[in-house]
Amino acid sequence: xxxxxxxxxxxxxxxPRPLVWKAWTDPQLLSRWYGxxxxxxxxxxxxxxxxxxxxxxKMGQSSGYHKTEFTEVLEPExxxxxxxxxxADWNVTANPMMPDxxxxxxxxxxxxxxxxxxxxxxxxxxxxxxSPAEIACFENAMENMGKGWGAGMEHLARVLAxxxxx
Amino acid sequence: xxxxxxxxxxxxxxxxxxxxxxxxxxxxxxxxxxxYKNSGPDLDAIFLALADPTRRAILTRLAAGEASVKELAAPxxxxxxxxxxxxxILGRAGLVERGVDKSRRPARLNPEPMAEAVQWLEAFKAFWxxxxxxxxxxxxxxxxxxxxxxx
Numbered sequence: 001x002x003x004x005x006x007x008x009x010x011x012x013x014x015x016p017r018p019l020v021w022k023a024w025t026d027p028q029l030l031s032r033w034y035g036x037x038x039x040x041x042x043x044x045x046x047x048x049x050x051x052x053x054x055x056x057x058k059m060g061q062s063s064g065y066h067k068t069e070f071t072e073v074l075e076p077e078x079x080x081x082x083x084x085x086x087x088a089d090w091n092v093t094a095n096p097m098m099p100d101x102x103x104x105x106x107x108x109x110x111x112x113x114x115x116x117x118x119x120x121x122x123x124x125x126x127x128x129x130x131s132p133a134e135i136a137c138f139e140n141a142m143e144n145m146g147k148g149w150g151a152g153m154e155h156l157a158r159v160l161a162x163x164x165x166x
Numbered sequence: 167x168x169x170x171x172x173x174x175x176x177x178x179x180x181x182x183x184x185x186x187x188x189x190x191x192x193x194x195x196x197x198x199x200x201x202y203k204n205s206g207p208d209l210d211a212i213f214l215a216l217a218d219p220t221r222r223a224i225l226t227r228l229a230a231g232e233a234s235v236k237e238l239a240a241p242x243x244x245x246x247x248x249x250x251x252x253x254x255i256l257g258r259a260g261l262v263e264r265g266v267d268k269s270r271r272p273a274r275l276n277p278e279p280m281a282e283a284v285q286w287l288e289a290f291k292a293f294w295x296x297x298x299x300x301x302x303x304x305x306x307x308x309x310x311x312x313x314x315x316x317x
Binding site for chain 1: 186187219220222223226227229230231233236237238240241275282284286287288290291292293295296297298299300301302303304305306308
């Protein structure tokens with residue numbers, strides 16, 4: 001099989017690496033930033049090899065559940081985990097809205113010091129134990145996002161937001 | 167019911183407020199009049215729709231399933247008319263459809279104009295980008311807190 005598609009997001013934070021690490025590994029802090037404008041309930045967070053992060057995002061009457069298993073923990077520079085969509089009983093399951101989206105994504109989070117008190121965060125997602133349909137779905141999304149859609153979208157959106165606020 | 171009330175509120179809000187907020191709506195009406203509306207996905211409308219963090223969050227929420235205005239308003243700490251306004255902007259971009267159920271009119275993600283999978287990845291990306299924005303703020307407050315203690 002050829003190489004699996006990998007989706008990457010990077011962001012540099014104006015904070016020292018231990019602080020960024022703490023924000024990821026302390027449940028109180030993690031629940032404050034993870035999940036945009038939703039109530040995040042962390043049912044369990046055990047950042048050790050084989051440990052679980054059970055996450056619920058409350059969205060009105062329904063909730064979204066994610067189950068994450070840490071497979072490698074290298075403080076303060078690297079977290080490797082399997083992030084899965086789950087049902088309310090924490091069984092890994094496909095999202096009914098998008099059945100071909102990979103149920104589980106192998107996620108590598110890298111914390112890199114860049115200069116004084118700045119930290120580059122890099123997240124890489126790769127389909128894990130995925131069916132050919134899941135891999136195709138993921139790959140298709142990435143390819144088309146690169147072509148015109150997505151690429152400059154975020155930047156443009158930010159510019160528009162600034163214009164709207166001006 | 168709430169949907170209709172929302173539309174009224176949008177117009178009501180629009181008149182007295184600053185030009186900035188309404189300019190895009192008026193521009194859009196002008197564009198419609200000169201026949202721009204049916205020329206395929208309206209990138210301006212989509213970019214405008216995605217420019218707002220609450221609307222991105224609404225899209226993320228709708229990716230998990232359809233929801234009424236009331237259900238959408240609950241977690242966002244904003245009023246139902248405000249949600250209706252956001253849905254209208256998302257609807258104009260073709261990103262969200264409203265159901266025909268008169269009493270509830272649930273909103274749902276529209277697989278067009280973006281390919282479904284692309285849209286899903288966009289929502290995924292928006293989810294993380296918004297989360298990172300929040301992480302940014304959190305780190306800032308943590309730093310302030312620490313500096314306050316030690317310095």
